[in-house]
Amino acid sequence: CIMRRRNWGFGKPKAGWTQGTFWVAVARLGGFIGRKSDGMPGWQTIWRGWQRLMWMSEGLENFKQLQKNVGNDKAFKRRAIFDCSFGTERLHKN
Numbered sequence: 001c002i003m004r005r006r007n008w009g010f011g012k013p014k015a016g017w018t019q020g021t022f023w024v025a026v027a028r029l030g031g032f033i034g035r036k037s038d039g040m041p042g043w044q045t046i047w048r049g050w051q052r053l054m055w056m057s058e059g060l061e062n063f064k065q066l067q068k069n070v071g072n073d074k075a076f077k078r079r080a081i082f083d084c085s086f087g088t089e090r091l092h093k094n
Contacts, residue, residue, distance in 0.1 A: 029053055 013021045027041030028034060030049030034041075041049075 026050055026053060 015021075023046055024032065024034060024041060026049040027045045028049065029052045030041070030045040030047065032038070032041040032045045032049070
């Protein structure tokens with residue numbers, strides 16, 4: 001498989017994080033491909049990546065808060081899980 005043979009550059013950089021590697025990683029979230037001949041990402045791609053990163057971190061914080069609130073509520077016996085594939089709400093017992 002070609003994906004196994006090629007190093008896609010995800011995860012921590014081998015040389016560690018620098019400003020350059022950080023902004024390239026952010027730009028990848030915004031659609032920057034990062035081929036050898038591409039050069040450095042532009043400000044629009046970095047901005048799109050930054051917005052996506054902020055959106056993901058806000059979602060993670062909301063998820064943590066929801067887990068904290070649901071976990072502390074002893075009277076809450078069921079949790080609703082939104083099924084994205086069908087767009088329906090199903091109730092599951094804990």
